[in-house]
Amino acid sequence: MAPVAAGLFHGDIDDKTLYNFVVVEGNGVKGMVDSGLLSEVPNLFIQPQHERIQFVTAVKNKEVKTTKHLPIIDLSELDDPTKHEEVVRKLVDAAESLGFFQIMNHGVPSELLERLKQAAHNFFNQPPEYKSLYLRGRVSPSSPIVKYGTSFAPEKAGKALEWKDFVSMIYTSDSDALQFWPQECKEAALEYLKTSSKMVRRILEVLFGNLGLEVIDKNEEYLYMGGMRVNMNFYPPCPDPELTVGVAPHSDMGTLTVLLQDGIGGLHVKINEDEQEESDGEWIEIPPIPSALVINVGDSLQILSNGRYKSAEHRVRTTSTQSRVSIPLFVAPRPGDKIGPLPQVVENGGIPHYRDFLCAEYMNNFFGKAHEGKKSLDFAKISP
Numbered sequence: 001m002a003p004v005a006a007g008l009f010h011g012d013i014d015d016k017t018l019y020n021f022v023v024v025e026g027n028g029v030k031g032m033v034d035s036g037l038l039s040e041v042p043n044l045f046i047q048p049q050h051e052r053i054q055f056v057t058a059v060k061n062k063e064v065k066t067t068k069h070l071p072i073i074d075l076s077e078l079d080d081p082t083k084h085e086e087v088v089r090k091l092v093d094a095a096e097s098l099g100f101f102q103i104m105n106h107g108v109p110s111e112l113l114e115r116l117k118q119a120a121h122n123f124f125n126q127p128p129e130y131k132s133l134y135l136r137g138r139v140s141p142s143s144p145i146v147k148y149g150t151s152f153a154p155e156k157a158g159k160a161l162e163w164k165d166f167v168s169m170i171y172t173s174d175s176d177a178l179q180f181w182p183q184e185c186k187e188a189a190l191e192y193l194k195t196s197s198k199m200v201r202r203i204l205e206v207l208f209g210n211l212g213l214e215v216i217d218k219n220e221e222y223l224y225m226g227g228m229r230v231n232m233n234f235y236p237p238c239p240d241p242e243l244t245v246g247v248a249p250h251s252d253m254g255t256l257t258v259l260l261q262d263g264i265g266g267l268h269v270k271i272n273e274d275e276q277e278e279s280d281g282e283w284i285e286i287p288p289i290p291s292a293l294v295i296n297v298g299d300s301l302q303i304l305s306n307g308r309y310k311s312a313e314h315r316v317r318t319t320s321t322q323s324r325v326s327i328p329l330f331v332a333p334r335p336g337d338k339i340g341p342l343p344q345v346v347e348n349g350g351i352p353h354y355r356d357f358l359c360a361e362y363m364n365n366f367f368g369k370a371h372e373g374k375k376s377l378d379f380a381k382i383s384p
């Protein structure tokens with residue numbers, strides 16, 4: 001810990017100095033919490049009233065634990081001819097309504113899931129001086145495809161910071177991953193990406209099959225899953241979770257996200273939102289299930305399916321007692337790919353609800369703004 005930290009949290013510290021310590025110097029939220037001097041939430045992290053997560057609401061909603069709201073799908077049953085159609089229906093229903101489901105028996109070994117969570121702790125337990133070698137915006141020649149940071153868009157003036165540190169590992173090739181990704185997590189993260197890819201392809205085949213695309217050929221595979229990134233998120237304990245958010249409401253950018261969460265809990269998904277009926281929807285907490293993986297539909301799949309599948313709006317609350325880790329694998333088209341509603345979906349007089357665009361442009365727009373619900377889709381929406 002830098003000596004400046006000792007004086008940081010005595011109440012007389014200004015926002016700029018704290019911002020520099022946490023964001024610019026790469027100490028992260030973890031560095032701030034580890035100082036042991038933090039008795040209350042600093043201003044920089046205090047969310048406006050309407051963004052705060054009422055803990056009571058989350059607990060109450062947890063009781064809405066019905067299979068309708070929280071589909072848990074046994075993926076191995078796709079191989080059982082007597083159950084295949086039923087599982088296809090469950091996957092399609094979940095993608096069309098919530099854009100969200102949990103899967104069991106998915107082919108990613110439980111032992112690997114345990115190793116991944118440990119790897120995340122191993123990375124974040126390294127000293128700030130080491131982690132900041134991977135700082136975003138200061139990407140060193142030795143780590144061009146790794147970004148470590150805190151909050152999603154900390155540079156956005158006027159937005160409170162998220163109570164989260166992360167490391168993002170972009171996949172370019174196996175050898176790049178083994179050379180550039182941090183040694184604490186590279187092997188587990190690469191294995192996760194490889195084993196999950198098979199399961200992602202399977203789910204996409206089911207979802208696209210339902211739209212009339214029978215087989216995913218190599219070109220289509222690139223379009224749906226050519227860009228991959230493994231993130232590791234670390235949420236340190238927070239002195240007052242009701243003032244902060246771990247991650248503000250957002251949808252993911254790609255086609256599908258595979259998410260491993262540990263047993264702490266805190267992931268919320270929005271349900272029952274209806275633009276036509278002007279209903280804001282409500283949040284439910286997704287209880288962690290040992291060995292399960294969470295699957296989210298992302299914006300790209302909503303666009304490719306011309307709105308048939310819905311990207312899931314989600315957020316994360318913080319907790320006061322323990323550190324939480326989560327490990328999303330973001331599956332997306334490549335930046336150089338152009339996407340839009342698939343011809344098969346809009347043919348026969350259908351109206352495209354989204355324009356065609358280059359994914360790199362979508363990414364620039366997405367990463368250039370703070371999280372704001374599903375507003376990211378506005379970039380591609382065709383107004384009626």
Ligand SMILES: O=C(O)CCC(=O)C(=O)O
Nearest residue numbers: 233247261267316326328
């Ligand atoms: O931590 C989680 O459960 C979700 C993380 C997330 O939404 C993200 O990294 O974009």
